[in-house]
Amino acid sequence: MTEQHQHVYPVREEFAANAWIDNEKYLAMYQQSVDDPQSFWAEQARRLDWVKPPNQIKNVSFASNNVDIRWFEDGELNACANCLDRHLETRGEQPAIIWEGDEPSDSKTLTYRELHEGTSRLANALKSLGVKKGDTVTLYMPMIPEAAMAMLACARIGAIHSVVFGGFSPDALAQRVVDAQSKLVITADESVRGGKQVPLKDNVDSALTREGTEVVDNVLVVKRTGGDIDWHDGRDIWYHEVVDKQSNDCPAEPMNAEDPLFVLYTSGSTGKPKGLKHTTGGYLLHAAMTHQYVFDYKDGEVYWCSADVGWVTGHSYIVYGPLANGATTLMFEGVPSYPTHGRLGEIIDKHQVSILYTSPTAVRALMAHGDHVMDSSSRKSLRLLGSVGEPINPEAWEWFYRVIGNEQCPIVDTWWQTETGGIMISPLPGAIDLKPGSATRPFFGVRPALVDNEGHILEGATDGNLVILDSWPGQARSIWNNHERFVQTYFSTYEGMYFTGDGCRRDEDGYYWITGRVDDVLNVSGHRMGTAEIESSLVAHDAVAEAAVVGYPHDIKGQGIYIYVTLTDGVEPSDDLKKELTQWVRKDIGPIASPDVIQWADGLPKTRSGKIMRRILRKIAANEVDGLGDTSTLADPSVVEDLIENRVNC
Ligand code: PRX
Numbered sequence: 001m002t003e004q005h006q007h008v009y010p011v012r013e014e015f016a017a018n019a020w021i022d023n024e025k026y027l028a029m030y031q032q033s034v035d036d037p038q039s040f041w042a043e044q045a046r047r048l049d050w051v052k053p054p055n056q057i058k059n060v061s062f063a064s065n066n067v068d069i070r071w072f073e074d075g076e077l078n079a080c081a082n083c084l085d086r087h088l089e090t091r092g093e094q095p096a097i098i099w100e101g102d103e104p105s106d107s108k109t110l111t112y113r114e115l116h117e118g119t120s121r122l123a124n125a126l127k128s129l130g131v132k133k134g135d136t137v138t139l140y141m142p143m144i145p146e147a148a149m150a151m152l153a154c155a156r157i158g159a160i161h162s163v164v165f166g167g168f169s170p171d172a173l174a175q176r177v178v179d180a181q182s183k184l185v186i187t188a189d190e191s192v193r194g195g196k197q198v199p200l201k202d203n204v205d206s207a208l209t210r211e212g213t214e215v216v217d218n219v220l221v222v223k224r225t226g227g228d229i230d231w232h233d234g235r236d237i238w239y240h241e242v243v244d245k246q247s248n249d250c251p252a253e254p255m256n257a258e259d260p261l262f263v264l265y266t267s268g269s270t271g272k273p274k275g276l277k278h279t280t281g282g283y284l285l286h287a288a289m290t291h292q293y294v295f296d297y298k299d300g301e302v303y304w305c306s307a308d309v310g311w312v313t314g315h316s317y318i319v320y321g322p323l324a325n326g327a328t329t330l331m332f333e334g335v336p337s338y339p340t341h342g343r344l345g346e347i348i349d350k351h352q353v354s355i356l357y358t359s360p361t362a363v364r365a366l367m368a369h370g371d372h373v374m375d376s377s378s379r380k381s382l383r384l385l386g387s388v389g390e391p392i393n394p395e396a397w398e399w400f401y402r403v404i405g406n407e408q409c410p411i412v413d414t415w416w417q418t419e420t421g422g423i424m425i426s427p428l429p430g431a432i433d434l435k436p437g438s439a440t441r442p443f444f445g446v447r448p449a450l451v452d453n454e455g456h457i458l459e460g461a462t463d464g465n466l467v468i469l470d471s472w473p474g475q476a477r478s479i480w481n482n483h484e485r486f487v488q489t490y491f492s493t494y495e496g497m498y499f500t501g502d503g504c505r506r507d508e509d510g511y512y513w514i515t516g517r518v519d520d521v522l523n524v525s526g527h528r529m530g531t532a533e534i535e536s537s538l539v540a541h542d543a544v545a546e547a548a549v550v551g552y553p554h555d556i557k558g559q560g561i562y563i564y565v566t567l568t569d570g571v572e573p574s575d576d577l578k579k580e581l582t583q584w585v586r587k588d589i590g591p592i593a594s595p596d597v598i599q600w601a602d603g604l605p606k607t608r609s610g611k612i613m614r615r616i617l618r619k620i621a622a623n624e625v626d627g628l629g630d631t632s633t634l635a636d637p638s639v640v641e642d643l644i645e646n647r648v649n650c
Contacts (some may be wrong), residue, residue: 019430071282116250134157142191165310257281286474291321345377389526421474
């Protein structure tokens with residue numbers, strides 16, 4: 001970190017005076033949360049409406065021979081009722097969702113009452129289609145209010161939703177449908193992003209030709225564009241046809257706090273994507289509490305999280321957290337660059353947004369166009385900014401602060417993961433001085449630590465592997481159908497600790513600086529991808545004998561995808577083949593996995609036992625060829641020179 005990045009932005013007095021949490025309160029509450037989690041969380045749990053309030057608060061084992069995580073295990077509640085029903089009396093006519101369509105002329109508002117009615121009707125429709133408590137429902141949807149309604153309707157009847165990002169390919173969708181064994185898929189004819197149609201229903205049709213997807217009985221289709229689609233009689237059902245005729249009275253099913261609320265697939269360093277299982281009580285409490293305190297949310301404010309509901313950020317901070325708090329949450333269908341790069345600011349002005357939660361990639365993409373991209377808006381309504389998904393470099397932080405926030409808004413850089421359910425390390429804006437690039441301090445109940453590779457806890461200012469020493473309510477409980485893998489992935493590297501997979505530095509003020517993944521997971525534009533997934537896609541192509549995928553620093557995306565390919569004997573390298581392989585991966589996984597660079601490699605650097613030394617490949621991709629370290633353990637050190645010589649500039 002260079003000198004200029006050591007700039008500290010102290011909490012402003014006027015902000016702290018009106019904030020939910022100031023420094024003194026943060027310190028006191030944090031201390032209580034780690035000294036006496038039972039009483040701390042018993043008290044906090046009262047922010048939810050329970051059908052049966054819990055007496056048992058925390059019951060957790062992180063021991064690798066018995067990973068068992070339970071919170072509020074004798075309590076009963078319904079997540080949908082907490083997000084909707086309990087607000088009807090006090091804020092039935094308040095906007096719950098402000099929807100901004102892809103075209104600037106297209107927007108609408110749903111009040112809490114309207115959202116409650118639409119959700120209840122859909123919940124009855126799901127029942128009429130035979131969906132029962134404990135069934136899974138896969139959602140493959142555009143960013144439209146029906147996506148939030150579908151999540152909430154599942155929660156209402158005790159069904160478990162599995163949202164698959166609309167940018168994933170038919171194969172990726174099929175894999176997730178089969179793993180979750182969903183009998184119902186909810187989709188739309190097409191989604192619209194940046195003026196272009198994405199054929200969601202066609203993708204579903206194609207996914208459902210794959211092996212194992214016979215489990216799907218019905219596909220419920222929202223008419224978003226009216227575009228041309230194929231229709232499978234008996235299987236496909238128009239959303240409006242079945243939903244409109246339902247009653248808007250659908251009692252919310254009382255759920256045990258530990259009943260699953262949703263499963264959400266994410267990539268790991270090995271194998272197929274894993275479905276993280278989140279349960280009802282602890283997750284909702286964590287989402288609601290962090291939404292209120294991290295974003296310092298006040299009644300009546302318009303809050304905008306620009307993520308997609310297909311990611312955990314959309315689950316916790318578009319839907320569950322804000323709605324549990326009775327907030328007004330903005331949902332944007334499009335992209336920040338359409339129709340112009342001024343769109344983000346224009347949406348803020350149009351809906352008088354107070355809080356904007358977005359990604360470093362979005363900030364860097366705008367920054368690349370210069371300060372004037374924000375000229376078409378004043379953004380005077382903004383009070384707070386947030387960042388999530390990847391490390392934000394100090395330059396982007398400063399630009400976010402200066403240009404988007406007019407030097408008026410604190411930035412909360414929030415570190416967390418699909419597995420954590422909600423925010424774990426972040427400034428509370430009325431309590432913690434900001435340092436650009438640092439996620440700063442842990443949230444209540446979160447006990448981060450840094451360990452060396454042997455698992456020894458490191459003290460003071462240091463670098464290390466980031467672990468969490470004790471459970472928090474929003475933590476994922478398991479991997480769908482594979483508890484063994486859950487234990488293996490998160491609890492076996494360092495005994496008795498949750499391993500995040502991230503590297504981290506702690507400075508002399510106890511601030512945490514996430515440095516990125518220490519495993520074979522890439523973070524491209526804030527999207528998480530396993531190198532193994534991309535590699536196995538490539539080697540399935542006839543021309544590819546072997547492939548190795550690494551990340552390299554990318555100005556806008558944070559990380560780009562750099563691929564080394566060894567071709568099968570007799571296949572000639574060509575630009576056309578590069579294009580073909582790029583299309584292959586896009587089709588197999590989705591456009592988010594598009595390779596940025598492909599380098600032909602006659603051989604890959606391997607140890608004598610055949611393990612690919614990615615460390616070397618990462619260095620070459622990053623053009624740090626002077627610091628390759630020891631290559632003497634390689635089976636054939638000469639491949640390295642060859643790779644350096646043929647490095648592709650990026
Ligand atoms: O490497 C960290 C990075 O994103 C990973 C989690 O990805 P995912 O499960 O897709 O969830 C993203 C949204 C919560 C982490 O292991 N990451 C997330 N937020 C930050 C971050 N890295 C640095 N700073 C952050 N604020």
